Amino acid sequence: SGLALVSTASIAGGLDTSSVPYPVAAEQWPFSGGDQAGTYFSALTDINDSNAGQLGFAWAFDMGTDRGQEATPLVIDGVMYTSGVWGIVYALEATTGKLLWQFDPGIDPMSARNACCDTVNRGIAYRDGMVFVASEDGKLHALDARTGAEKWQADTIINRKEVYASTGGVILTKDAVVIGNSGADLGDGSSRGYISAWDLKTGKFKWRFFTVPPAPNQPYEHPELEMAAKSWGPNRDGRYQNGGAVWDGLSYDPETDQIVFGTANASPYLRVKNAAERHDDLFNASIIAVNAQNGRMNWYYQETPGDSWDYDAVQKFIFANLPFEGQKHRVVMQASKNGFYYTLDLKTGKLLGADAYSYVNWAKGVDLKTGRPQFTETADYTLKPKNVYPSWAGAHTWNPMSFSPQSGLVYIPSLDVPNVILNMADNGGKLKHIEGFFNADGIIPDETYDPAAMKRLFGPMPDKAELQKERPGTKLVREILKAWDPVNHKIVWQQVTSEGNRGYDGGVLSTAGNVVVQGRGDGTLWVYNAKTGAPLKTIQTGSHIMAAPMTYKINGVQYVAVQVGYGGSGISFPIPPSSAAYRNMNTNRILVFKLGGGEVPQPEKRVAPFDYPAPPPFKATQAQLLHGEEKFTEYCSRCHGFGPGVTPDLSRLPPEVHAMFKDIVLKGALASLGMAPLNDLVSEKDVEDIHAYLLDTERQGYEAQVKAGKKPAK
Numbered sequence: 001s002g003l004a005l006v007s008t009a010s011i012a013g014g015l016d017t018s019s020v021p022y023p024v025a026a027e028q029w030p031f032s033g034g035d036q037a038g039t040y041f042s043a044l045t046d047i048n049d050s051n052a053g054q055l056g057f058a059w060a061f062d063m064g065t066d067r068g069q070e071a072t073p074l075v076i077d078g079v080m081y082t083s084g085v086w087g088i089v090y091a092l093e094a095t096t097g098k099l100l101w102q103f104d105p106g107i108d109p110m111s112a113r114n115a116c117c118d119t120v121n122r123g124i125a126y127r128d129g130m131v132f133v134a135s136e137d138g139k140l141h142a143l144d145a146r147t148g149a150e151k152w153q154a155d156t157i158i159n160r161k162e163v164y165a166s167t168g169g170v171i172l173t174k175d176a177v178v179i180g181n182s183g184a185d186l187g188d189g190s191s192r193g194y195i196s197a198w199d200l201k202t203g204k205f206k207w208r209f210f211t212v213p214p215a216p217n218q219p220y221e222h223p224e225l226e227m228a229a230k231s232w233g234p235n236r237d238g239r240y241q242n243g244g245a246v247w248d249g250l251s252y253d254p255e256t257d258q259i260v261f262g263t264a265n266a267s268p269y270l271r272v273k274n275a276a277e278r279h280d281d282l283f284n285a286s287i288i289a290v291n292a293q294n295g296r297m298n299w300y301y302q303e304t305p306g307d308s309w310d311y312d313a314v315q316k317f318i319f320a321n322l323p324f325e326g327q328k329h330r331v332v333m334q335a336s337k338n339g340f341y342y343t344l345d346l347k348t349g350k351l352l353g354a355d356a357y358s359y360v361n362w363a364k365g366v367d368l369k370t371g372r373p374q375f376t377e378t379a380d381y382t383l384k385p386k387n388v389y390p391s392w393a394g395a396h397t398w399n400p401m402s403f404s405p406q407s408g409l410v411y412i413p414s415l416d417v418p419n420v421i422l423n424m425a426d427n428g429g430k431l432k433h434i435e436g437f438f439n440a441d442g443i444i445p446d447e448t449y450d451p452a453a454m455k456r457l458f459g460p461m462p463d464k465a466e467l468q469k470e471r472p473g474t475k476l477v478r479e480i481l482k483a484w485d486p487v488n489h490k491i492v493w494q495q496v497t498s499e500g501n502r503g504y505d506g507g508v509l510s511t512a513g514n515v516v517v518q519g520r521g522d523g524t525l526w527v528y529n530a531k532t533g534a535p536l537k538t539i540q541t542g543s544h545i546m547a548a549p550m551t552y553k554i555n556g557v558q559y560v561a562v563q564v565g566y567g568g569s570g571i572s573f574p575i576p577p578s579s580a581a582y583r584n585m586n587t588n589r590i591l592v593f594k595l596g597g598g599e600v601p602q603p604e605k606r607v608a609p610f611d612y613p614a615p616p617p618f619k620a621t622q623a624q625l626l627h628g629e630e631k632f633t634e635y636c637s638r639c640h641g642f643g644p645g646v647t648p649d650l651s652r653l654p655p656e657v658h659a660m661f662k663d664i665v666l667k668g669a670l671a672s673l674g675m676a677p678l679n680d681l682v683s684e685k686d687v688e689d690i691h692a693y694l695l696d697t698e699r700q701g702y703e704a705q706v707k708a709g710k711k712p713a714k
């Protein structure tokens, strides 16, 4: 097969890749991250800093869906394999985009409710003619790479009553497929994180590692949990399953035969009445290395002890050979959600570096000796709302970063974004809870931030001028591509990629052609000089780009490919006006580029997304409208906003949807489209009031439109 690893010297005529532990044949892209070190780097040089200006469109493939795209395709022996939403797998001819086969996991669309942040999928794995994927419902599928036929299937979810979903990419060890899951942000009970390993050939269960202790007085499934349990406070709320989901960032190091992975936030977010009560709550927000044979822990490092900010430590890892303290180390590196860049010795877990790569105000720094962060009072929101950097979205999240052994730099798609985070239960607002945010809410102060409008539901919050004081002259919300020198702990160059609104700009590819490639939310694909950051080329694709590009070469032609489509955690908000998905339909596509290529075909425009249809007549009291607003915010706003969105805009519903509103919410009339019934969460009266609130919102919009002399929407 095309997976032969090549010796360092044979790559790209002498390029020194000794800092990359597992180089691959340059023409292929056999792992999500390009290679087993997860570098998102390619040794190809045909497209380079002298000719990138000629990059243009080669082919496109319409994936048939319209949600978030987060996977990076693989290319092996002329075939492109990738996954899209729900865990659908596509195999395409890599020179033309011709579909060879498609695998639909056929999952119950009601399981959409168990994913916090869209039904995304972050990728597949390939070995010896087999393709592996975990579908959104937590099932693992092994497929024949030639035909897409399913060879075996395994159910990785241990308790279907909990809110488990699978969004992460699978990894392969010597003999097993390993996958985690998600759910640490969801529901009153949340879920309990774990990873599990399944025999590569047969799908037989091998082992499971839980990331957090079981409920009080339950037996420990493995010895590490006894130690973890000691780090939890005495007043643990037994209703919660403690979180610690492993929803991204699984990696495997063949030499040490270790799986390295990160764990999500604890749940609920706020578990103490004041900062003095904080406990570490292991193994949340931690990096863990386990033995791939038996799942026993080799080492762990907790990044955010007692996390209350949704600082999942699951961002993708990169392995490298780098000098620290005068010695070459095999290191594992991560740009964490919490704003620190962590470097650890891969064999021992020793902390070698922990540096803020983004603006951070929850900790002053990290003590390298003890490994502990120095917490600040600035981020303690137990008693009053605080503006915390980074936000729950992270200073960096799942969008892949890239390491170039040629420039020695790591390219981080970073979010310089705070959130106003508040203890909802005690802040004096009407709401004490939001499904998916527990008893705390993190509000990103972008250009729509309006504390007066939110006061009734959330209580008093700082105004924008007050928030701006901490960093005068800097836009509150920005995204920045940063070139980070991991050895000298400093930023070498940076480019602001969006400002004002949340952009959700893309993951990164770097190559030996001295280029860095990154897409943006506004639809543009950028090529930069990897050493200097000078822009070399911009292409308008018309589609919001979040995923990381990749590259491959067939018959002498180098291609660059990227999956496009907006979603992920953006599902909880109206699409920002800066996004390409605001202007155009959110058509999911694979876009491929080559030198001398043409113009990218643009997706269909959105038709009059801002017009309101005339609402059907309705009657409601003021009390009903207010109650409807509360219940909408508590249970619906996780997936639905007002304005163009990934999910339907409930302030602009056509009459036929109004007519079936109750059946949709209580009986699951549109369950086949992913709208699971909520009859376990809301009463019939709640639904009537939610509907009245939506109708009233539509009425207000419609009347304003009539006043302005505009025609109603069709």
Ligand SMILES: O=C(O)c1cc(C(=O)O)c2c(n1)C(=O)C(=O)c1cc(C(=O)O)[nH]c1-2
Residues within 6 Å of the ligand: 070, 116, 117, 120, 166, 167, 168, 181, 182, 183, 184, 185, 245, 247, 264, 265, 310, 312, 392, 393, 394, 397, 398, 567, 568, 569, 570
């Ligand atoms: O704690 C969890 O279980 C969990 C899961 C996921 C997910 O599975 O997508 C996300 C998050 N947390 C999260 O905090 C987050 O910001 C996030 C963003 C995204 C995305 O795909 O855009 N997923 C998730």
Ligand SMILES: [Ca+2]
Residues within 6 Å of the ligand: 184, 185, 264, 265, 310, 312
């Ligand atoms: Ca989370």
